[in-house]
Amino acid sequence: MVYETNSAKETAQVGIQVSRQAQPGSVYALAGDLGAGKTAFTQGMAQGLGITQAVCSPTFTLIQIYEEGRIPLYHFDVYRITDIEEMYEIGYEDYFYGNGVTVIEWAKLVEELLPPAYIQVTIEKDLEKGFDFRRITIEERKGSV
Ligand code: ADP
Numbered sequence: 001m002v003y004e005t006n007s008a009k010e011t012a013q014v015g016i017q018v019s020r021q022a023q024p025g026s027v028y029a030l031a032g033d034l035g036a037g038k039t040a041f042t043q044g045m046a047q048g049l050g051i052t053q054a055v056c057s058p059t060f061t062l063i064q065i066y067e068e069g070r071i072p073l074y075h076f077d078v079y080r081i082t083d084i085e086e087m088y089e090i091g092y093e094d095y096f097y098g099n100g101v102t103v104i105e106w107a108k109l110v111e112e113l114l115p116p117a118y119i120q121v122t123i124e125k126d127l128e129k130g131f132d133f134r135r136i137t138i139e140e141r142k143g144s145v
């Protein structure tokens with residue numbers, strides 16, 4: 001599925017739509033450069049799940065948990081991870097294989113820990129189409145385990 005947006009609000013709208021399909025145990029691996037719109041997308045997902053609390057990137061904690069919505073949201077931002085061991089220390093498995101929806105910004109940095117099945121969300125700019133243009137590609141990844 002490919003979406004094209006021209007504002008952070010539109011990207012959040014895509015997140016809202018995507019959240020409707022989210023199930024307990026769903027994992028969303030977000031890819032895209034700094035400022036691509038990963039957090040904007042996550043804010044939409046949070047809104048769609050019924051979370052009213054403000055969602056921002058949990059840069060200093062790796063994870064932020066929101067339990068207010070119809071399913072818990074586990075929001076990871078692993079941009080600053082320096083050792084995969086940090087993921088074990090926070091007990092990532094409780095989230096990736098838990099009862100909530102996991103969204104991971106910079107998921108490529110923890111690729112080896114992703115579950116066999118997850119949803120890849122890639123956000124790209126295309127400056128020829130304008131500064132605010134984003135292409136959001138959503139693909140299901142199913143491991144052959
Ligand atoms: P990331 O989490 O990927 O680093 P953010 O969501 O924090 O990115 O920031 C995206 C920035 O880009 C915001 O300042 C936002 O206003 C801006 N922006 C402009 N156009 C878009 C768009 N189409 N989708 C998402 N963000 C956009």
Ligand code: MG
Pocket residue numbers: 038039057077105
């Ligand atoms: Mg971010």
